[in-house]
Amino acid sequence: MIDPVCGMEVEPATAAAAWEHEGTVYYFCSVGCMERFREDPDPFLSGDPSGRGM
Numbered sequence: 001m002i003d004p005v006c007g008m009e010v011e012p013a014t015a016a017a018a019w020e021h022e023g024t025v026y027y028f029c030s031v032g033c034m035e036r037f038r039e040d041p042d043p044f045l046s047g048d049p050s051g052r053g054m
């Protein structure tokens with residue numbers, strides 16, 4: 001899994017934090033990353049280089 005905030009690779013088993021958004025669980029390297037995502041997830045999701053749909 002990739003931390004969508006900082007781009008770091010994180011293992012779900014060892015991730016410092018996880019947050020569900022629109023049915024998908026995202027994992028984070030730190031609680032700070034999770035809090036940034038939780039406050040405003042859209043910029044991190046739209047920056048996804050895999051570019052799903054739209």
Ligand SMILES: [Zn+2]
Nearest residue numbers: 003006029033
């Ligand atoms: Zn992070």
